[in-house]
Amino acid sequence: MARMRDLKKEKKSSDSRFKRFIRLWLNLQRSTLLRLSVEDEVALKSAEEAHHALIQWFTKHNKGVLTKPTCQNLGGIPSYVVGFPDPKLAMVAMILVSDVYGFEAPNLRKLADKVAAAGFFVAVPDFLKGDPYNPENSKPTWLKDHSPEEGFENAKVVIQDLKSRGFSAIGAAGFCWGGKVVGELAKLNSIHATMILHPSFVTVDDIKEVEVPLAVLGAEFDGDSPPELLT
Template identity: 60%
Template sequence: MSGPECCENPPALSSWSGHGSVLELGGFNTYVSGPPTSKRAILFVSDVYGYEAPNLRKLADKVAAAGYYVVVPDFLCGDPYTTDKPLSIWIQSHGTEKGFEDAKQVVAALKDRGISAIGAAGFCWGAKVVTELAKSDNIQAAVLLHPSFVKVDDMKEVKAPIAILAAEIDKISPPEIIKQFEEILSSKPEVDKFVKIFPSAKHGWTVRYNVEDKAAVQQAEEAHQDMLDWLTKHVKEWFK
């Protein structure tokens, strides 16, 4: 069970709600950004704080500006984690197993729209959901950012090209665990991989950074670029 570290630095919600819009996709309220005619989609799976977090939506808009149709579903169904309740209680009704089943519905809905290539990026809680997608044939590429709940054995089953962006200061997925992930992936030459541990970064740094802290912003943006580079490399339109 992930400790309270994954719940540190909750995002500061604001009236800003992104450049995209919210619509229904696969049965979920979903923040969408980018050209709806694109044949390439990126699925974001949020951390426990949900799909309304401003930094997450800003990142969705950034990826959308590269030509992708970016979707951020509300897999927490209007009930993101709040610090006034124990995480152990909240997680009982917000398991990653259900998140994976929900994500498959959204992937199916994207394919029904004519999307030919899909990448997925998961943050903290969402990283486990994306790992499960990467073990199936649902997506063309995966990115895990400061993952929670992901186990070493999960890496043995990964099929999709996978990038893991991790923090040096992270009790949930510490560097020694990340290195084990990398070792297993290295034994699977058929699976392209990219593993990077960010010095002095803390769990959640890619979406729960202080926008007034220039160093924190710079480090988050470095991870964002790594994510986008990986998606650009692997999420390519398939023509049938």
């Protein structure tokens, strides 16, 4: 992950030290930005190997029992919860913040299960109050009652609940609508690592206020997060 507040240099995949660099990504300086080219097979192979090694490490060192998914309240917020509930066994507590289609979206829950299997305690809170967006209705009207700002305030409550359970390391990933929620969380010191994917409503000024490691993932033809904006 790279802190995008004060990027000072870039490391290209053509760098002879690339393979070592990607394998040490957990110790990256926050002023470093790494670019990957889909045409650079060596770079992609190294990145994939590093990711595989990381997952293997989590699996090897985690001796806990992966719990079955349940729905429970975190700070009074209904949440889909899965993973290792013992903070001594889970590597990190992860909060996944949904897009406008809510915490019951099947693909989001499948992703939560996959993240949990890698050694995490995962929570997917219902920040939309049981009322996900219906494409047949007006989105501007819906957003008035489901603002990311309100989601951000509720997320802080969830974080406090996780801390009360003993989790000292907490990360968050937000998708589209949830990207704004996590972008706001990244401005706080109460969370340790963040990721926003195809974020909506996030501005360059927001990024300048980030205080923790942040990864921004946008697709090649992503209108909201085009490559030229991310770099």
